[in-house]
Amino acid sequence: MDKINLLVTISIIIIFIALFLSLFLLTVKTAHKLSNRLFAFFLVLTAIDISANLGDLLAISLNMRIFISSFFFLQLPTFYLYVLSVCYSDFKLKRKHLIHGVTFLIANLVLLPRFYAVDEDSKISFLANIKSMPEIQFNHVLMHIQMLFYLVAAFMILRKARKIYLENYAGASIESLNWLFQFTVALSAFYFIALVKNIFKFTEYPNISAGLKIGLVLFELIIIFWYLYKALNNPGLFRTIDSKLKLVQDIILEEKNSNQFTINEKEHSEELLKLQHYMMEEKPFLSSSLTIQDISVAIEIPVRDLSLLINHTLEQHFYDFVNAYRIESAMDILKDSTKSKLTILEILYDVGFNSKSSFNTAFKKHTGYTPTYYRKML
Template sequence: MDKINLLATTSVLTAFISLFLSLLLLTVKTEHKLSNRLFAFSLLLTAVDVIGNLTDFYEIPLAVRVFLSSFVFLQLPTFYLYVLSVCYFDFKLKPKHLIHIVPFVFTNLILLPRFYMVDLISKISFLKNSSRMFEIQLNHISLHIQIIGYLIAAFILIRRTKKIYLENYTGPNMESLNWLFQFTVALSTFYSVALFKNIFKFSSYPELSELLKVGLLIFELVIIFWYLYKALNNPGIFRNVDSKLKSVRNIISEDKSTGGVLVVEKEYSEELLKLKQYMLEEKPYLNPSLTIQDMSKEIKIPVRDLSVLINHKLNQHFYDFVNTYRIECAMDILKDLSKSKLTVLEILYEVGFNSKSSFNTAFKKHTGYTPTEYRKSL
């Protein structure tokens, strides 16, 4: 009885919070409406899935119950589209994205002949023998394939976006990519446990499946709270790169395949000198949102050439290249006795950072010390 009460309580709480957060995402004023709508839809799907766990406490037609359970086939596709919308600021939903609903449609179509279109007694018999039904087995297999495929695709997308971001941007959104990676890891863990739950469900240990179901609901609740905490504390965290940007490796590969030459060595030397002079004299790194496009306009070097110069010839990501100048500037301030009253937070903002964690990470990577340790060592 306690287990049933815990399951019901956790389900109701998870469903309520999912619906509340989805309503918040749909009504809040923001320029990132698509991302919010996609995540709101994902939360609505979660609520529908969770409410399905409460069928022991209220009457619901069998056909409706099964149809609602098939919504799980929309959860990962929606999450993947959400990741796309977060990674690329110019992402838009297009007709081609309707392909992501194919598994959901297929799942319900194969259930038509022997479940949806038969009488109630036949429906009950079908569900009682679900472990031996071809349709159910096929749906379980396709669901697990879908889960693995979408999660791998999400990890690849985040990795590719992170690489492009490092090569073209210096703003705070690196933290959003790191968070998105962590969020995807959490979802991967959730679905891995769900896989074991399903295995035990059709084994001789169904009680383990029930225990895992309760654990998954609690874990799902923790993930939702985590997202809410991140969203409220970092309202501008969810936008990143231009989807048209290519990595330097692809640029060089394309150039070699077409037989072109990007820039001769003499021009590289001239542009490198021009770049370093610009960094020292104009100090563009003090701009916390500096991009390689901004710099390209100022020093009159095409973005393509400048990207190859920094990321390939200097063997540094644009992100690290700019942060090196910021750290050097911060070191000079820390050495200046007349500025000894400045706090680390004031210094990081002054040199172009807008995140204490990214400043500490970059500073330690460059010097081997944290800013506080470095100041004490002087």
């Protein structure tokens, strides 16, 4: 009885927080409306799914209870679309995305002949033998296949987006991608535990399944609080990239396939000198929102050629290329005795960083020391 009360209590808290956060995401003024709406929908689906733990507290029909449980099949597809919307600024929902609702449709169609379309007594008999019903077993297999597919797909999207970002941008979006990766890892852990729970559910150890269920609900509460904390404390965290941008390795492959990939050493040397002169004289790296497109326009070198020059010829990501200039500039400030009163935070903003963690990481990678230790050494 205590376990049941605890489960119901935590479930009510999760439902309240999920719906409250959904309302906040739908009403807050932001440029990322689609991302907010998708995650709000994900939270609503989570609240609907968790409402199954309320049991008899909800006076609804058996058909509705089973139908509500099938909403799980929409959760990960919605999260996958959310990841796409966060990663790519030009992402839009299209009719083709309706395909992500196929598993939800299949799961309900499977139950139609022997559950939805039968009388109440037959429904009760079906639920009494639910563990041995082939429809339920099929839906559990389908559920786990879907879980694996969408989690792998989300990781692949994040991996590609991170590479594109490093090759074309030098702002703070890498942190949002890193955080979204961590969030996806947490969700993966959650669904893995759910998989283990479901395995025990169909064995002779249902108590283990019940214990894991309470653990999952607590884990879900932590994940939602984590997202809420990040979203409220970092409103500018989610900045996206252009999906039309290509990875350098794909550009090289395309040019090799079309026999256009040739290296003109003289032309590359001239472009490199032009780039280095612009970076030293104009100091565009002081802008935290600098992109490869900005430099391309300024020095009149096509983005494609500039990307190949930095990411392929110099064998350095644009992100690291720009940060190297920022760190050199920070080192000059740290060495200047007339600027000794400037704090590390003031310096990092002055040289183009907008995150203390990214500045410390880049500084240590470039010098082998933390900014504070480097200043003490001087």
